Amino acid sequence: MxxxxxxxxxxxxxxxxxxxxxxxxxxxxxxxxxxxxxxxxxxxxxxxxxxxxxxxxxxxxxxxxxxxxxxxxxxxxxxxxxxxxxxxxxxxxxxxxxxxxxxxxxxxxxxxxxxxxxxPLWLNTRNPAVQTIRDFGPQDRIALPAVRVSFQAIVLQMAAEQAFGAGQHARLDPLTVTLSHPDATAALIGGRSEVNAHFGNPPFQNQQLEHPGIRRVLSSYDVVGSRxxxxxxxxxxxxxxxxxxxxxxxxxxxxxxxxxxxxxxxxxxxxxxxxxxxxxxxxxxxxxxxxxxxxxxxxxxxxxxxxxxxxxxxxxxxxxxxxxxxxxxxxxxxxxx
CATH class of the missing domain: 3.40.190.10 (Periplasmic binding protein-like II)
Known part of the structure; x- marks a missing residue:
């Protein structure tokens, strides 16, 4: 080396x-x-x-x-x-x-x-009904490192405000659950957990997209508008x-x-x-x-x-x-x- x-x-x-x-x-x-x-x-x-x-x-x-x-x-x-x-x-x-x-x-x-x-951090899902964050519903669970306070949680709030309007930044918070990136990746790929979405980081987000049925919903670079x-x-x-x-x-x-x-x-x-x-x-x-x-x-x-x-x-x-x-x-x- x-x-x-x-x-x-x-x-x-x-x-x-x-x-x-x-x-x-x-x-x-x-x-x-x-x-x-x-x-x-x-x-x-x-x-x-x-x-x-x-x-x-x-x-x-x-x-x-x-x-x-x-x-x-x-x-x-x-x-x-x-x-x-x-x-x-x-x-x-x-x-x-x-x-x-x-x-x-x-x-x-x-x-x-x-x-x-x-x-960039990506929000991925295996729910075929979800094309944008507006499509998430009460049956969905989005895993991230810490609800409401992690980097991913705040970016999700920023995206929610952009999608639903001022004052709606916390609209998707009830759908979030705390999981480490390795555990969330295993849950998303395994397909047997209530967790059907994950706001992650590399390499986990990239690894997930190697599996059929999992796709990206958004990127934090798009939400923020820059690197x-x-x-x-x-x-x-x-x-x-x-x-x-x-x-x-x-x-x-x-x-x-x-x-x-x-x-x-x-x-x-x-x-x-x-x-x-x-x-x-x-x-x-x-x-x-x-x-x-x-x-x-x-x-x-x-x-x-x-x-x-x-x-x-x-x-x-x-x-x-x-x-x-x-x-x-x-x-x-x-x-x-």
Missing amino acids: NTRLTRRGALLGAGIVAAPGLALAQEARDLRIAVQFGITYLPLTVARELRLIEREARAIGLPEPNVSWLQLSGGAATNDALLSGNLEIASAGIPPVVLLWARSRNNLKVHALASLVAA HSVTLLYATQRWRDANPRTVLAFRSALSAANAWIVANPREAAELYVRAERSNLSVDFVEALIRHPDHRFSIEPEGVKHFADFQHRTGQVPIRLESWKDLFFPEAHGGAGT
């Missing part, structure tokens, strides 16, 4: 080279990071398997951290783990992070550290302030992981299949990595689309004036939106 990575490019992308004045106080050795299911978390998988966080920490004079990875499903579970002190760095879709940012402004002051991947990031990585103000060099090493590791994925899509696909013990073929995963709709970058895209919707519908009391309001200063030098 070709694991040669350009450290200086990664350091520049993370802002390390431009931050010579950081204090050299002792930082925490233990680093617990939440990861969820799917290709949208591939940079974290690469960072874990190639030990990039440990490498970048050593490069800036830190002792090698003890990194542990917690597999969770959905922004609600991830937020609970962060708030209870069981995580240092959480990962979830944009809407759950916006919600926690707003709720924690007077205490933990949660902000984002970086983005992971921009990718957008899916997942953000975030932490509390207290942890970030106490561990500034660890933050920079972490961002550098993500930049290095993204650069390696783009330069080595075949090897990245092999790594994913092996690390996740996936039954998908390497060719299938490589095609997803190479897909033009997917962008691997720590710079966020489309944050305001979701934050504005959450504020307008009363789910978040504070209006996000700029994407930078949601992020720690380490991310402000990038070309986010």
Whole structure:
């Protein structure tokens, strides 16, 4: 496997080279990071398997951290783990992070550290009567990572408002159920569950469409009207302030992981299949990595689309004036939106 990575490019992308004045106080050795299911978390998988966080920490004079990875499903579970002190760095879709940012402004002051991947999320169904979301009825069940708060749940609300009119964004919420992407995929493909639709992410959504009778109802890119990031990585103000060099090493590791994925899509696909013990073929995963709709970058895209919707519908009391309001200063030098 070709694991040669350009450290200086990664350091520049993370802002390390431009931050010579950081204090050299002792930082925490233990680093617990939440990861969820799917290709949208591939940079974290690469960072874990190639030990990039440990490498970048050593490069800036830190002792090698003890990194542990917690597999969770959905922004609600991830937020609970962060708030209870069981995580240092959480990962979830944009809407759950916006919600926690707003709720924690007077205490933990949660902000984002970086983005992971921009990718479309698809709503698939096996119900032949459903051509658009207007066709869903009381007999349908739509699986997603967390009802009402996950990225998929918010996009479904945005689509419902577009289909049914102002004030109707929650119209399809009673049809949603909480399931992890692997379990929802098994239910949809198996055909024996009450779940007959799934709002997922790659590779699960793509895997589902390989089966007869399952088709796509909508794409989040169509709902939003542009490309957008899916997942953000975030932490509390207290942890970030106490561990500034660890933050920079972490961002550098993500930049290095993204650069390696783009330069080595075949090897990245092999790594994913092996690390996740996936039954998908390497060719299938490589095609997803190479897909033009997917962008691997720590710079966020489309944050305001979701934050504005959450504020307008009363789910978040504070209006996000700029994407930078949601992020720690380490991310402000990038070309986010």
